[in-house]
Amino acid sequence: MSPTISTYKITRLTLALALSIPLTACLQQENQVNKEAKKTEKRINHPTASVQFIHPEYEISIPAELKPYEQVAVFAKVSGFVKQLYVDRGDHVRKGQLLAVLEAPEMNQRYLSDKATEQKIYSDYLFAQQAYDRLKDASTTSGAVAAIELDRAKSNVESARASFEASKASTSHTSQLQQYLRITAPFDGVITERNVSIGALAGSSSNQSLFIIAQENKLRLTLSLPEKHAASVQQGVRANFTVSSQPGKIFETTLSRTSGLLAQHDRSLTLEFDVNNISGELQGGDYAQVKLMLKRKQPSTWVPKKSILTTQSGTFILILDNQEIKRIPIKEGIYLDTLTEVFGQVSADSQIILKPSEEIKEGIINK
Template sequence: MTITLTFLFAACSQDEKEKGQEPNADVKPATYPTAPVQLINPEYEISIPAELKPYEQVAVYAKVTGFVKQLHVDLGDRVRKGQLLAVLEAPEMEQQYLADKSMAQKVHSDYLYAKQAYDRLVDAAKTAGAVAHIELDRAKSTMESTRSAYEASKAGAAHASQLQQYLRITAPFDGVITERNVSVGAMAGTGVNVPLFMVAQGHRLRLTLSLPEKHASSVKQDMQATFTVRSQPGKTFSVVLSRTAGLLDQQNRSLTLEFDVNNSLGQLQGGEYAQAKLTLQRHSPSYWVPGKSLLNTQSGTYIMTWNAGEIRRIPVTEGVRLDSLTEVFGDISPQDSILLKPSAEIKVGTIIK
């Protein structure tokens, strides 16, 4: 539809009247095409870069210091959880364990002797006057002291035994060896910053992407998506949303989405870049106008409305673009008529029809 706006010209100057010139009686109309505001909630599709990552990936370090004695895996080997990867040796640790174990055995014998002596005194004390109370208390104190010493020494031996277990490096989960950074004879341990191995889970991957802030409110639970990778042109993979960060990243103002990818057939490689396509929809309808009805100026973005004979310039914020329509947010209503060809030269205010 169109709106015909009639502008009334001011009267001619006094000089023109004196010359006998008549003011223009004819009014020159100006025609501006318009369109209604649409309150709709369409689905829209966006394409966004993503990355395929191993579902789990960990650097394997040695918990104790020692020399690499044996290596049982190499780069690219597939391993199972708990599988032995390497064995370290630390002779001083073995000596410490033997010393702690021997001490625990000695203190245990002392405890058994003290307990036996106390039990005998208890039996003897059943006969009145056979054992002095102070002797009985002294024997009980000795027994309890040796028992405490035995518990402490037993804990020390268990600690040394546990440290020995750390000499055996095992896989934390099912995966593949992506890095091997040591050789037999190399030192490993707490003072070495380089991990022995990198283990990654390849049969299950994470598709991770950063969704721009303006689309964050369109994310729904169990949302489906598709993605492609350059290594397999023409092939499309389907996934379902698994989790979101919940909050926007403060640095890039985006929402992180993760999709779990079943890679049991080994078609995909962790670390690949992907191109994901998402079908999004707002939680509630919003206002949409033709894209050409937006007026972009140095002071901001506007639309021009005509209602009840009045032209207004309304500041808006752009949302999503869909074909020829653009989502806008501002002080507008479905009853507004939008000028399709706005211009900074069009004056705002009341216009006489």
């Protein structure tokens, strides 16, 4: 082999080695970068937000009904025929005003009979009293009257007095029944129904009322508040409401009373607001839409709405605690802008995963 050829081969080999060294280094560096990228891809990173403990006021809108403050069906307490009617539907009446008169001739005859019996028994009582007084005067003379005769006379007086008192009570009862033949208004109001005509039989044997009277100068605004808002009701809560018969007009009132207990059939709390209606703008029976400003008695837990996970098995939030994901069951409360009130085992330092999904599993991450 000639020197020239050998030198040429060595030169080529040296050049190849020189080129291969940086190439190998580049490949190793690229492999390291790829490994780091893959490791980064495997690392899980969930955006989180802190739990909020706040005590805000919030507004709700609830349907309600305006009712007369008082409304009664007026019945006749005794049986009789309607003799005279003095009012009709739509008439305004005052408390104690005469509405109708019934007639029952047999009741008048019974009163006259009881009154005559009372007078006879009273006469008997007076006679017994006089007889006793005479015997008592005579007994002052020794031996004139036997002691037993005096005792008998005294017993007769007491018996006659008792009979007189009973007869007087019976006459008073009959007289009172006669007063029931005059039907009067129990309070100021308006006649909303007149259900009888002159000559009709009314009284205990009939289930038909004579009139229905409703109070119109004062109304009750009644609504059913859902259970989740019941703990937010406080004394003095103000309400604004509207009625469909007067669009655009807003009325104000203040809470007067609550039922105190949740109704079993719909798990709601009944609220009542007294509404002054002296002007007569409103009418009982209207449906109203009420806006209430409520506030919890104590601060509660709030999380972003988008952090709540709803599944077939329930409602949850996902908490990231020391690189460990936990699924916490919750119950939703009220809503405020982008926040939702929640109830569950949530602590003040909990970090809520903002974008939960069913694919996110519980357990330690990023090991």
